[in-house]
Amino acid sequence: MGNDISKVVIKRLPRYLRVLELFMEREVERVSSKELAIKLGSTASQVRQDFNCFGDFGQHGYGYKVKDLYAKIKEILGLNKKYSCILVGAGNIGQAIINYSKFSNIGFDIEAIFDINPKLVGVSFRGIEVCDVENLNDYIQKNDIDIAILCVPEIQTLQTYEILKNKVRGIWNFATVDLNPTDYTSVENVHLNDGLFTLVYFINNRN
Amino acid sequence: MGNDISKVVIKRLPRYLRVLELFMEREVERVSSKELAIKLGSTASQVRQDFNCFGDFGQHGYGYKVKDLYAKIKEILGLNKKYSCILVGAGNIGQAIINYSKFSNIGFDIEAIFDINPKLVGVSFRGIEVCDVENLNDYIQKNDIDIAILCVPEIQTLQTYEILKNKVRGIWNFATVDLNPTDYTSVENVHLNDGLFTLVYFINNRN
DNA sequence: TAGATTGTTAATCGATTAACAATC
């Protein structure tokens, strides 16, 4: 794998996917780097540079086939595969997240849900019954889980992390405490408030 | 206002706040650029460069006073003021967002909630009764709203945007459609899935 | 073929890091 692709490029790939989805909805077959750039508020040059990281999949004098490009970017991100997921913490955010998008449609299968709250244990979300978090460790040992979506309150974050660490391949962390990746476990720390705070800055500093 | 501060610096400010909060919890009084850098996985050089955008508030040979620095960064972001907010769309994400953090504690007062769903109209969240979205336009005209938190489904996004545009100072947009800022209205487009997708990339491309 | 648009190299721009004099 060409492992030398810069992080800024990777972060742009999901945005390309979204733009390409729009083109696909409109049944557009081909698209040029310039058209993509306009939709993205970027430049044609950057678009071509980005795509060049992965080898050439455009056509001189023609542009890019929307469907092919879309499939290629999905493949690069690894979205052509399926991922087994669990949700830990089925409170407000947890519930919102699993309802947010059709995860299973895009390859993310929620296979189990855990919560500490006895009132939630036994309740079902999207057809999956919430288990007591007591069983998490056991479950993790017996099942191959790719991704844990972590939505527990601050105080429970670290102890849950200890259970998940080096057992799941990735943690999508909505808890307010930052978690560190390990050799085996990647981490994506989400801090929703950060975006709100920068929004406030830009509200106050229009230019 | 020194309006020439780069966006990458602004985006780091909320992270500084988080780290400083940790120091404050531990009642640490002073901190050096190096200590901050370690906590942030950054460099002392960068920390000092960042802070220099706003004038000097460190002390030679001493470092930074945690509380002062914290207050200063909050002030730069504009978090020393209060913001009147409304929530449009009280479904899963909407509810999760307003429950997520103690918004009113940090200066964000949710003053009204709107939804199109008759089953939600009249229900209360955090003491605020959900209004029919029919009343949104009227409400926006009569009240000075700083920020709209937009959590409506994809199909309702654009029509809601038309109502909010140039009436609120900022839109924190959780809808899947990207919205553009106007001269008056700043926009923060949140795409939760983007983070999940890059996580998947890093799972598959460990280095 | 002529026109269009790519892939790719070179130039520019901006952000990060290094270094050190200033100073508490």
Place this chain on the structure above:
DNA sequence: TAGATTGTTAATCGATTAACAATC
């Protein structure tokens, strides 16, 4: 004062933009 750490300038590194030959 001596030690520490800042503020700030200069050097490096990386990312973006411009340019153009290659080619469909």
